[in-house]
Amino acid sequence: MLDALDERANYSLEDMDRNSLFHPLTSIAAHMDKGPAIMDGAKGARLRDHSGNELVDCSGGLWCVNIGYGRPEIAEAAKQAILDLNYWHLFGSASNEATIRLADKVLNLFHEQANARHLKRVFFGTSGSDANDTNYKLVRYYANLRGTPEKRKIISRQGAYHGLTAAAATLTGIPSYHKAWSLPDTGVIHTSCPHYFRFAEDGESEEAFTDRMIAEIAAIIEREGPETIGAFIAEPIMGTGGVLMPPKGYFAKLQLLLDKHDILLIADEVITGFGRLGQWFGTGFYGLKPDIVTLAKGITSAYFPVSASVVSERIWNVLEQASPEYGPVMHGFTYSGHPVGAAVGLANIAILENENMVGNAATVGAYLLDGLKSRLAEHPYVGEVRGAGLMIGVEFTADRAKRTPFHAGSNVHRLVASKAVEHGLMVRALPFIEVVSFSPPLCITKAECDLAVDRFAAAIDDLTPKMSELAKAS
Incomplete structure (x- = not known):
């Protein structure tokens, strides 16, 4: 027994990770071989790893650290919320002030x-995945309450990312998210990915x-029958699919088609919400009129797990009118509307507003885009x-010139991200096509963007041979 304890005492943190953690979205074989990449600290748009190396974070975590790392205002808001009311629920008309105010602010x-x-x-929920599960169920609930139970299928898009529940x-x-999981299941139909550069003829x-x-979407609706299609789900800009x-x-014509057939539009704004596009929401950026909006990530800048499904008057009226007959809405989570998460969300939104981070995203984002385009314009x-x-x-x-992709499995973008x-x-190297994404905290500066462009160009130069x-093999 003592020998076992001595052996464990000599474990490095990396070994402890290998022997205790089950990592999401990770190759087990590669992880056991190379071990974890451990982060020790972060501030603003900078990370510090376990070896003391500093990195400019142009990933924003997982597209989510909108206000940047290490904000003491968020820590104070969370501390006070924990002291005031560390937990309460929303079941059976229960509520709390922070959650009420966050819902009002979002609207x-x-x-x-x-x-x-x-x-x-x-x-409210706790992740973009559970919010889209809520939306999936709401489409069915709405159809049933209207007396059209067959109108429950959802059209999604190849290359779309809506979560992993x-x-x-x-x-x-x-496809990589479906392999070996017996997915996708029935009730969802996928139409082509609307990415012009890669998939145009x-x-x-x-x-x-x-x-x-x-026309393809219209053909799907005709084939399946409009009386069976309940909703279409789309990210304003497809994130994990490759920005x-x-x-x-596209969206103007899509909206007309959906309206014609009484089909709900679900706008998945888990990434695009709360300033990432240089406007508060992709809904406004593209002039969308969604029936449901999915939110997460930027609502708290990842300081606390909070998600939201925002529903339209069209849906709410049906739910409200059917309530006397159907009784309580039998859906919810233990942590729906968590008071600490709501307090963090309010503090996060206040920082976005008070420091004009949405405006910074527009200005500095254009600067970073121009810098990358200029530096990489001639790269073959x-x-x-x-x-x-x-x-x-x-x-x-x-x-x-021919828009020819690299051979499947070459993983050029993964090599670049690693370098x-x-x-x-x-x-981040993304999983659908050969794309590396930039989604830094909205507080990033032009000087940090210059540094990011230089470092990215250096990585590409290293890998050009x-x-x-x-x-040649493609």
Whole structure:
């Protein structure tokens, strides 16, 4: 027994991790071989790893640390909330002041900043995944209360990311999240990914590409029967799929099609919400009129797990009118509307407002995008640099002129992201196509952007010979 204790005392933190943690979205084989990348601290837009190395964080964690790391105001708000009321629930009409005020604030932001006055109620959860599970169920609930129970199918898109709980993973349109999980399940139909650069046909204009994407959705509705389609779910900009911008006219034509067939629009703003695009919400950025909006990440800048489903008057009226017959809404979570999370959310939004971080995202985001475009403009294996605000993607291609992708499994973007860490830059390699994303905290400065561009370019320069080899094999 003593020998066992002595052996454990000599474990490094890395060994302890290998022997105790089950990591999400991680290759077990690679992890057991290389071990964890441990972070010890962070401030603003900078990270410090376990070896003392400093990195410019252009990942924002997982797109989520909008106000930056280490804000004492958030710590104070959380401390006071814990002392005042560390927990209460929302079941059976129970409530608390912080959650009431956060719901009211979120609605006011949509009304005033996104011209979305039709949004009327907020349902709270703890993650974007559980929020989209809520939305999945709400589509069915709404249909049943209206007396149209067959109108329950949801159309999603290839390349979409909507979370990894069972329903949310089915909504997600990225095959790697389905492999070995017996997913996707029934009730969700995936249409083509509307990414013009990668999936347009030779000689096809962007407008023609949009028309083809919309025609495909119309054909799905016709094939399945509009009486069976309850909703369409879409990220304003597809994040994990590769920072994929909607092609010209896409959402305007989509909205008309959905309205024609009485189909709900779910806008997944888990990433785009709370300033990342240089506006408060993608709903306002693209002039959307969603029936449900999914929120998480930026609502607390990841200082506390909070998510939300914001529902429209159209849906709320049906729920309210059916309530005497159907009784309580039998859905909810222990931590829905957690008072500490709500207090953190309010403090987070106050920082975004008081320090004009949404405006900074617009200004500095454009600066970072221009810097990346300028520095990488002539690189033979950079196909496209795109984005809005501080949501930017760099797509790699084996032949830029022909838009030829690298051979499957070459993982060029993963090599670049790994090399960038060696140069002191944290970026993310995404799982759908060969894209590295930039989503730094909204407080990032132009000087830090310059440093990020230099370090990213250096990483690409280091790997250009390897890219040439891989391009020849593609």
